[in-house]
Amino acid sequence: MTRKPALFFLLAAMVAATLFLGTPTRACACIGPMPEDELRALIRKADKGDIRATGQVWQEYAFVREDARRAKMWGSRAIRAGDPDAMEDMADRWMWEGQRTKETRYKLVFYDAAVRLLENGYRNRNMLAACDAAGMNERYFYVANLRSARAALETAKTGPQPWIRRANMGDAVAAYQVANHYFWVNLNQDLRSQWENRASELGDVFFAGNSVRPTSDAQQIRDISHALAQKHAIAKLGDRWVQTAVVSELTDRLVQTRHFASGKKGRPSGLICASSFP
Numbered sequence: 031m032t033r034k035p036a037l038f039f040l041l042a043a044m045v046a047a048t049l050f051l052g053t054p055t056r057a058c059a060c061i062g063p064m065p066e067d068e069l070r071a072l073i074r075k076a077d078k079g080d081i082r083a084t085g086q087v088w089q090e091y092a093f094v095r096e097d098a099r100r101a102k103m104w105g106s107r108a109i110r111a112g113d114p115d116a117m118e119d120m121a122d123r124w125m126w127e128g129q130r131t132k133e134t135r136y137k138l139v140f141y142d143a144a145v146r147l148l149e150n151g152y153r154n155r156n157m158l159a160a161c162d163a164a165g166m167n168e169r170y171f172y173v174a175n176l177r178s179a180r181a182a183l184e185t186a187k188t189g190p191q192p193w194i195r196r197a198n199m200g201d202a203v204a205a206y207q208v209a210n211h212y213f214w215v216n217l218n219q220d221l222r223s224q225w226e227n228r229a230s231e232l233g234d235v236f237f238a239g240n241s242v243r244p245t246s247d248a249q250q251i252r253d254i255s256h257a258l259a260q261k262h263a264i265a266k267l268g269d270r271w272v273q274t275a276v277v278s279e280l281t282d283r284l285v286q287t288r289h290f291a292s293g294k295k296g297r298p299s300g301l302i303c304a305s306s307f308p
Contacts, residue, residue, distance in 0.1 A: 063094050076107070082157055085113030092119075109147075114158055117151030118172055125179060129214050134186060137215060141183035148176040155271060160278065165305030167282070169275035173268070174236055178210055185211040197225070202232035202263065209237060233257045235264060235276050239283055247291035254284045278302045 063069075069090060075083035088108040092101035108116035121144040128140030151172075158168040185193060190211045196204035209225035212218045219242070226241035230253040238257035239250035257263075258280050264273050282301050289298035297304065 061094055064090060076111075079111070081108075081111045081113055081154060084108045084111045085115050085157075088113070088116055112151065112154050114151035114154050114172060115168075117147045118175060121145075121147040121151075121175065121179060125175075125182065125214060128182065128186075129217060137186045138183065141179055141186055141214075144179040145176070145183055148172070148179055152176065160275070161303035163306045165301075165303055167275060167279050167303050169271070170279035173272050173275050177236065177267075178214065181207050181210040182214040186215045190216075197228065197232075200232060202229055202234040202260075205229035205232050206234045206237060209241075230257075233260045233263065235260065235267070235280060238280065239287055247287060250287050251284065251291065254280060254287060258284065 064072075069087070072083045072087050072090075076087050084104070085108045088101065088104035091097045091104050105116055105120070109120060124140045124144040124147070128137045128144070131137055131140065155169065155172065158172055160167060160169055162168055185207055190208050193204040193207040193211070197208055205225055206229045209222055209229050212222040212225060223241060223243040226237045227243070227245055229237040230239060230241050230245070230250070233253070233256040235257045239254040244250055245253075258277065264276060267273060267276060282303055285298050285300050
């Protein structure tokens with residue numbers, strides 16, 4: 031075995047051993063555990079190969095009951111079955127590992143693993159909600175996470191300079207790559223903020239009106255409107271499923287920004303995806 035595969039399998043084993051252990055990151059005390067008869071029914075469906083049921087059992091143990099042992103077991107099953115939520119959760123953990131490690135060769139392993147997981151889960155993307163009960167466009171965030179992982183893998187290989195040169199010539203995608211680099215690959219919040227705002231100004235569909243240190247309301251509205259008008263750039267992101275997810279999120283972002291910029295409070299009207307909670 032060559033050194034590179036050995037490195038990969040060593041790190042894979044280390045991460046797999048710790049996956050789903052400890053306190054779940056998305057636990058919510060506001061949701062009570064499902065009745066035991068419902069859980070048993072889901073487990074029976076999962077045992078027959080139902081991907082959605084397998085993922086639901088994992089989420090119940092991981093995020094509601096906070097049962098680390100069962101969450102680990104069902105998380106592994108959900109990933110093997112192809113549940114996109116489980117893939118996304120594991121990929122997120124690998125991205126954070128990549129951010130924390132200092133050595134580029136290890137970063138590449140983690141980012142590559144995250145990309146592979148997200149691409150694998152993408153085959154079952156229709157299981158993701160266009161709008162869940164909390165008012166979150168799961169499809170958009172999956173697309174955003176996949177793009178971010180791919181960008182981190184790319185700039186970890188090349189460094190930010192080639193992208194900075196392109197961004198300085200007005201390339202919105204390049205500005206996105208640089209902003210993403212200064213969060214995941216080489217954390218620098220000042221540079222991250224600077225490049226997120228630049229990507230927003232250039233019409234990048236992910237950072238438009240959505241930077242960590244936002245500009246004025248008027249600028250955010252202009253940036254989101256500009257991004258929505260970038261039909262060619264949106265088309266290049268992927269198929270109609272991807273495009274619909276991105277346009278829906280951008281449209282809601284524009285509605286929300288205009289609503290709060292006008293001094294209004296409460297839930298904006300006209301949202302494509304709104305929470306079912308009061």
